[in-house]
Amino acid sequence: MSNAPLVQIEGLYKAYGQHLVLRNINLTVANHEVICLIGASGCGKSTLLRCVNLLEPIQAGQIMLDGACITGPGVNEDRVRQEVGMVFQSFNLFPHMTVLENITLAPCKTRGVGRQQAEREARELLARFGLEEKANEYPDRLSGGQQQRVAIIRALAMEPRLLLLDEVTSALDPEMVGEVLEIIAELKGLGMTMILATHQMGFAYQIADRVAFLDSGSIVEIGPARELLTHPREARTRDFLQRVLVATPAGGDDAPVGVSGAT
Amino acid sequence: MSTHPTELSPEQLAALLRPTPAWQRRDVQRSALIALVSTLVVFGGLAYVISGSTGWQVVQQAFFSPEHFVAAFPIVLKGFWLNVRIFLIAEPIILLWGLILAIVRSTRSPVLFPLRAAAVAYVDIFRGAPAILVILTLGFGMPALRLPGVPSSPIFWGTLACILTSSAYQSETFRAGIESVHASQRAAARSLGLSSTQAMRYVVLPQAIRTVIPPTLSGFVGLQKETALISVIGPLEATRQAQIYAGMTFNFTSYVVAGVLFIAITIPLARFTDYLLQRTAQRRQMGGAV
Numbered sequence: 001m002s003n004a005p006l007v008q009i010e011g012l013y014k015a016y017g018q019h020l021v022l023r024n025i026n027l028t029v030a031n032h033e034v035i036c037l038i039g040a041s042g043c044g045k046s047t048l049l050r051c052v053n054l055l056e057p058i059q060a061g062q063i064m065l066d067g068a069c070i071t072g073p074g075v076n077e078d079r080v081r082q083e084v085g086m087v088f089q090s091f092n093l094f095p096h097m098t099v100l101e102n103i104t105l106a107p108c109k110t111r112g113v114g115r116q117q118a119e120r121e122a123r124e125l126l127a128r129f130g131l132e133e134k135a136n137e138y139p140d141r142l143s144g145g146q147q148q149r150v151a152i153i154r155a156l157a158m159e160p161r162l163l164l165l166d167e168v169t170s171a172l173d174p175e176m177v178g179e180v181l182e183i184i185a186e187l188k189g190l191g192m193t194m195i196l197a198t199h200q201m202g203f204a205y206q207i208a209d210r211v212a213f214l215d216s217g218s219i220v221e222i223g224p225a226r227e228l229l230t231h232p233r234e235a236r237t238r239d240f241l242q243r244v245l246v247a248t249p250a251g252g253d254d255a256p257v258g259v260s261g262a263t
Numbered sequence: 264m265s266t267h268p269t270e271l272s273p274e275q276l277a278a279l280l281r282p283t284p285a286w287q288r289r290d291v292q293r294s295a296l297i298a299l300v301s302t303l304v305v306f307g308g309l310a311y312v313i314s315g316s317t318g319w320q321v322v323q324q325a326f327f328s329p330e331h332f333v334a335a336f337p338i339v340l341k342g343f344w345l346n347v348r349i350f351l352i353a354e355p356i357i358l359l360w361g362l363i364l365a366i367v368r369s370t371r372s373p374v375l376f377p378l379r380a381a382a383v384a385y386v387d388i389f390r391g392a393p394a395i396l397v398i399l400t401l402g403f404g405m406p407a408l409r410l411p412g413v414p415s416s417p418i419f420w421g422t423l424a425c426i427l428t429s430s431a432y433q434s435e436t437f438r439a440g441i442e443s444v445h446a447s448q449r450a451a452a453r454s455l456g457l458s459s460t461q462a463m464r465y466v467v468l469p470q471a472i473r474t475v476i477p478p479t480l481s482g483f484v485g486l487q488k489e490t491a492l493i494s495v496i497g498p499l500e501a502t503r504q505a506q507i508y509a510g511m512t513f514n515f516t517s518y519v520v521a522g523v524l525f526i527a528i529t530i531p532l533a534r535f536t537d538y539l540l541q542r543t544a545q546r547r548q549m550g551g552a553v
Contacts, residue, residue, distance in 0.1 A: 082456030092451035106455035
C-alpha cells in the first residue's frame with residue numbers, strides 16, 4: 001500500500017478558547033511529497049503543523065498517518081511523534097547538552113538504541129551535513145544557521161517518516177538562510193516527505209510539489225507550486241503574493257521571488 | 264569613525280591593546296581612596312559614638328569579655344557541632360522533598376489533582392507558619408502523644424520541623440526554576456517522541472536546577488541559621504549552650520561566640536553563591552542565544 005497517502009487530514013477544526021484558528025482543513029500528503037504552506041503571519045500554518053505533531057489538541061476532524069487515525073482516543077502520542085519529526089523556527093536545541101547529546105537523546109531514550117550506536121549514527125549525519133567538527137560544542141557556540149542544521153539533524157536521527165518544518169529560516173540572518181535551505185533541498189532529493197510552513201516564496205517554488213495558501217485558518221487554494229505561485233486562481237492568493245513580491249526584490253527569470261530574499 | 268589617514272604601526276597597536284594593570288589606572292586608585300576614606304569616617308564615627316556612650320564599659324564587659332570568650336568557646340563550639348549535624352542531615356532531605364513537591368505542582372494531569380492540591384496546601388501552611396511555631400508544636404506536641412514507636416527526642420522533632428519549613432521554600436525555588444524553562448524546550452522534547460516524564464527529566468529539570476543553584480545556596484544559609492531555633496525545645500546546640508553559659512556566669516559573651524560561629528560557617532557559602540551568580544551573569548553576556 002505504498003501508494004496510499006502518508007498523511008490525510010480531514011475536516012480539521014482547531015480553536016484556542018473561543019477563537020477559531022483552523023477551520024475545515026482537508027489535506028492529503030503522498031509519500032515523498034513536499035508541501036509548502038504559505039500565508040500571512042497568523043493564518044494558521046504553524047498551528048496546523050503543531051496539530052499534525054499532536055502538540056495541539058484539535059476540536060473536530062481527524063488526522064490519519066499511514067491510514068491509522070492519530071487524533072482519536074487511545075493513541076500513543078509519543079509513538080506517533082517518534083515517526084513525525086518537527087523543526088522549529090527558534091531551533092529549540094537543548095542548551096545544556098552538546099550537539100551530539102542533543103541528537104542522541106531521543107534515539108537512546110525512546111528507541112533503546114545503544115549509546116555507541118546512536119553516537120556513530122549521529123556523527124555520520126553530522127558529517128553528511130558538514131558539521132562533524134561541532135559534535136562536542138554546546139549550542140550557544142554555534143551560529144544560527146548551524147543551530148538550525150543541528151535541529152534538523154536531531155529530527156532526522158529518529159528516522160521520521162514525515163518531517164514538519166515550521167518557518168525554519170525566519171529567525172536566521174539572511175546570509176545563513178541558504179545553508180539551511182540546502183539541507184532541506186537535499187532531504188527532498190532523498191525522498192523525505194515534508195510539510196513546510198514558509199515565507200520563502202522562491203524556495204517554495206523550487207522545492208514544493210504542491211503549495212497551499214492559507215488565510216484566516218482555511219486553505220484558500222492548493223495546487224502545483226508553479227501554477228499556484230505564478231497563476232493563482234483566487235483573488236486572496238493573488239493579493240498575498242503581490243504583497244510579498246513588492247516587499248522583496250525579484251529573483252530569477254521565472255521564479256516569483258529570490259530564494260535568499262524573503263523572510 | 265576616525266578620519267585619521269595614518270594606520271597605526273604594529274608597536275603602537277600593541278601598546279594600545281596592552282592592558283594596563285588595574286591598580287595603575289587612575290580611576291581605580293581614586294575609587295580605592297574614596298572607599299578607604301568613607302570606611303574610616305563611617306566606622307571610626309560609629310566606634311567613637313559607641314565607645315563614648317556612658318554604658319559602653321558595662322556592655323563591653325558583658326558582651327565582649329576576652330576571658331569569657333575563651334572560656335565559653337569550647338562549650339558553644341561543642342553545641343555548634345550539633346547545629347552542623349542537623350544541617351547536614353536536613354539539607355539533602357529538603358532538596359529531595361522540595362524537588363518532589365515542585366514536580367508534583369508542575370504536573371498537568373487531571374488524575375494527579377489531589378496530589379497537586381495537597382502539595383499546594385503543604386507549601387501554603389509551612390511557608391506561612393513561623394518556623395519557631397512549627398518547632399514548638401512538633402517538639403512538645405508529638406512526644407506528648409505518647410504514640411508507640413514515635414521518637415520522643417527533641418532533636419528529631421526539631422530537625423523534622425526545619426525540614427518541613429525549609430522544604431516548602433525550596434519547592435517554590437525549584438518550581439520557579441521549572442517555570443523559567445521556556446515552553447518551547449518541552450515542545451522540542453515532546454516532538455522527538457519523549458514522554459512528558461522524560462522531557463521533564465532530561466530537558467526541563469537539568470536546566471531548571473542550574474538556574475536555581477544560587478537561591479538554593481542562599482536557602483542553605485537560611486537553614487543553617489534556622490537550626491538555632493531548635494534551642495527552644497531543649498537540644499544543647501550552640502544557642503542553648505550559650506544561653507546556659509550566660510545563665511551561669513551573668514555574662515553574655517557566649518552569645519557573641521555563637522554568633523561568630525554561625526557567621527563563620529555562612530560566609531564561605533555566601534561567597535560561593537556570589538561566585539556562581541557572577542559566573543552566570545558572565546555567561547549570559549557572552550552567549551545570548553537560547
